[in-house]
Amino acid sequence: MTDRTTAEHVIARTRLWLERAVIGLNLCPFAKAVHARGQIRWVVSPATTTEALLDALRTELRWLAQADPSATDTTLLIHPHVLADFLDFNDFLDDAEAAVAELGLEGVLQVASFHPGYQFAGTDADDIANATNRSPYPTLHLLREASIERAVAAFPEPETIYEANIATLRRLGPHGWARLMDDKPS
Numbered sequence: 001m002t003d004r005t006t007a008e009h010v011i012a013r014t015r016l017w018l019e020r021a022v023i024g025l026n027l028c029p030f031a032k033a034v035h036a037r038g039q040i041r042w043v044v045s046p047a048t049t050t051e052a053l054l055d056a057l058r059t060e061l062r063w064l065a066q067a068d069p070s071a072t073d074t075t076l077l078i079h080p081h082v083l084a085d086f087l088d089f090n091d092f093l094d095d096a097e098a099a100v101a102e103l104g105l106e107g108v109l110q111v112a113s114f115h116p117g118y119q120f121a122g123t124d125a126d127d128i129a130n131a132t133n134r135s136p137y138p139t140l141h142l143l144r145e146a147s148i149e150r151a152v153a154a155f156p157e158p159e160t161i162y163e164a165n166i167a168t169l170r171r172l173g174p175h176g177w178a179r180l181m182d183d184k185p186s
Helices: 007-023 031-036 050-066 086-102 128-133 145-154 158-180
Strands: 040-044 074-078 109-114 139-144
Touching: 007 031, 007 040, 007 074, 040 050, 050 074, 050 086, 050 109, 050 139, 086 109, 109 145, 128 158, 139 145
Parallel strands: 040 074
Antiparallel strands: 074 139, 109 139
16 A cells, blocks of 8 residues: 555544534534444455455444444445446445345445445535535445434434535535545644
């Protein structure tokens, strides 16, 4: 691994994104609590093939399903060496969902996705709205369904989060997003 792809560097950049964008812009109102309580498992996969990544995903799904939720509520499986192309990453998500089902974890865990080139269907690649799901590296976010249900129940009108995120990002603009994601400390 190069200095920019060591596990420590990858986690540091991803943590910066989480703190500045996801929590800082309140893109996910549920992220702050699990981060503050240290309940996020940060895993950098050395996988260079989709097969190896799928094996790593299965391992992490099993691990999270067995872990004490009060100690580890969620996992970020970051994979900087595979699925750099967003369309390939997007296609892989079907395999990720199949892995959840194969392990009998439907209704227990789910996989959310983040990617540096994330693009929602029907948007232009440079639409700032895509930044809601743009992370420094391709990342699979493993979530407990019970935690999602509790968080959504406690949040009034959770369906408004997406629209609020787009409005926030449009106010911030592409240059503001670039400054926010600069590796240098604020």
